[in-house]
Amino acid sequence: MLSLPLLKQSIKSNAVMWGSMTGVMTLLCIQFSSLDMTRSLLFTIFYGMMTTILPGIYVLVTANKLLASQVDRGSMAYVLSTPIKRSTVTFTQAFYLVNSLVLMFAIQTGAHLIVNNISPISFATLGLNMLKGDLTSKMIIQVNLSALMVCIALAAVCFMFSGVFSSSKYAVGLSGAFTGVSILANMLAMFGSLGVEGLDKFKYLTICTFYDYQSVLFSDSDWMVKMIFPIAIAVIAFGIGEIVFSKKDLPL
Amino acid sequence: MNDIIKVSNLTHDYGHGRGVFDVSFTVKKGETLGFLGPNGAGKSTTMRHLMGFSSPQSGNVSINGLDCRKSTGRIMEKVGYLPGEVALPDGLNGREFIKMMQGMHKTKNDERTAYLLKKFRLDTDVPVRKMSIGEKRKLAVVTAFMSDPDILLLDEPTSGLDPLMQEVFIDFIKEEKQRGKTILLSSHIFSEVEALCDRIAIIKDGRLVSTVDAQEVRHGLHNIMTVEFKDKDDLLQFCNSGLELSGRDDKHLRCSVKVYDEDINAFISAVKCLKIKGFSEHSVTLEEYFMHFYKKDRATGGVCYA
Numbered sequence: 364m365l366s367l368p369l370l371k372q373s374i375k376s377n378a379v380m381w382g383s384m385t386g387v388m389t390l391l392c393i394q395f396s397s398l399d400m401t402r403s404l405l406f407t408i409f410y411g412m413m414t415t416i417l418p419g420i421y422v423l424v425t426a427n428k429l430l431a432s433q434v435d436r437g438s439m440a441y442v443l444s445t446p447i448k449r450s451t452v453t454f455t456q457a458f459y460l461v462n463s464l465v466l467m468f469a470i471q472t473g474a475h476l477i478v479n480n481i482s483p484i485s486f487a488t489l490g491l492n493m494l495k496g497d498l499t500s501k502m503i504i505q506v507n508l509s510a511l512m513v514c515i516a517l518a519a520v521c522f523m524f525s526g527v528f529s530s531s532k533y534a535v536g537l538s539g540a541f542t543g544v545s546i547l548a549n550m551l552a553m554f555g556s557l558g559v560e561g562l563d564k565f566k567y568l569t570i571c572t573f574y575d576y577q578s579v580l581f582s583d584s585d586w587m588v589k590m591i592f593p594i595a596i597a598v599i600a601f602g603i604g605e606i607v608f609s610k611k612d613l614p615l
Numbered sequence: 616m617n618d619i620i621k622v623s624n625l626t627h628d629y630g631h632g633r634g635v636f637d638v639s640f641t642v643k644k645g646e647t648l649g650f651l652g653p654n655g656a657g658k659s660t661t662m663r664h665l666m667g668f669s670s671p672q673s674g675n676v677s678i679n680g681l682d683c684r685k686s687t688g689r690i691m692e693k694v695g696y697l698p699g700e701v702a703l704p705d706g707l708n709g710r711e712f713i714k715m716m717q718g719m720h721k722t723k724n725d726e727r728t729a730y731l732l733k734k735f736r737l738d739t740d741v742p743v744r745k746m747s748i749g750e751k752r753k754l755a756v757v758t759a760f761m762s763d764p765d766i767l768l769l770d771e772p773t774s775g776l777d778p779l780m781q782e783v784f785i786d787f788i789k790e791e792k793q794r795g796k797t798i799l800l801s802s803h804i805f806s807e808v809e810a811l812c813d814r815i816a817i818i819k820d821g822r823l824v825s826t827v828d829a830q831e832v833r834h835g836l837h838n839i840m841t842v843e844f845k846d847k848d849d850l851l852q853f854c855n856s857g858l859e860l861s862g863r864d865d866k867h868l869r870c871s872v873k874v875y876d877e878d879i880n881a882f883i884s885a886v887k888c889l890k891i892k893g894f895s896e897h898s899v900t901l902e903e904y905f906m907h908f909y910k911k912d913r914a915t916g917g918v919c920y921a
Binding site: 366371372375376378433436440442443444445446447448612614 | 663666667668669670687688689691692694695696698700702703704705706707711714715716717718719720721755758759
């Protein structure tokens, strides 16, 4: 099911993009969680936007490189001239995509846990006066888990377009439109929740709605229920990508 | 089962007259079939079906009795493929690419790989994206042959190689032939097809127009005899002798006839009693034979004077 040599190649050829996105995300996280000036914005800006924008850019570029661009350029011919099945190719590439995101969030979460243990942040600093005490490690892990699931769903949709289309321009175009609209609508919806009237309706336009850090902070179980949707979207989208890629005619 | 590669009634219409239509041929064990045709004739399309990249709209394509689309993985264990395009995966250098391909083929034959690298004089420490087209092609050649497959599908293998390397490559394929490999070689270069192939299939506009035995081609497919006479009566008598005319020039009292090897005696008896001023023989090469099919269509009905 999994081809190690192909996985290695995927890791290698996407290392720069993955490394820089992980680096930027981790550094921003450390900055927002440790500097007094930015601490109060940790959730509105960092967890509100950065945890979808940065992985969003990463999956948009990477999903295309994993399938569509290789078909478009013709290098997929070399991979498929070996005894490796197309289904193994899609499985390996999807495996890479999901796990690179998991690792990206793991590193960022780890950094945040360390910072938060050294100097814990209180709910009052975050502007949540109705809550008492400090942000806990458990909450940090739960918030990131919630964000990760939505990013995996984004990745799956980009991967689906990458598997369906044999031309980068369509794969990137549609993935870009989808990711862009999702992230933008999420930002607009956030302004809505901050009090701008009417903008809160944008939450119905984006799968980022299923990422709910508020629910984690208020210790209810909404966020866990909402995780079902991105998981379902991911399973369906990866499935479609895999089936179409395995069945279609490749212009190689 | 002697037929290793079998294409029967393969049809795939891409519209605008592009594609392949009702193409059938077989390649027997140990045989080398040349697949000759101009650009866009359908050579690569046929290869694409053999590689299982595309499904036929109708017809069947099989290798070793296995359907090329359904059993691609199993077929590829025995197949070495040299793509027509040299787009290699990025982010690797030569050695890493070789290692990746070895891993995916699940074979590791270092001795043979070293032999191939030496033969094609390839430096594997260069990143793939910095390689010239020729170097990339050589790298593709090495990876296609390093697992020592029994069946070789080569799509325009020498394009991008310098003349010296083309020679090395042709020698190498001759070696592989000696070792009993079954080879399908697509090309538009006559010399390499003539030098390597046992049989030659000519494809044009997606249709197979002719399959010839390479032995015949090397011998000349047929000869064109041009005879110049001293007087017109002899010319007329010669023209009516029942030989196949391919040209006549009354002003210079010249006449050309198409003569196959088995007709040579008939030709000699036809000219024996005539007064001849001059005489020339011209063997039709594969190139002319090919051009004959190729041009026939361009000028309506204008068969070229070959």
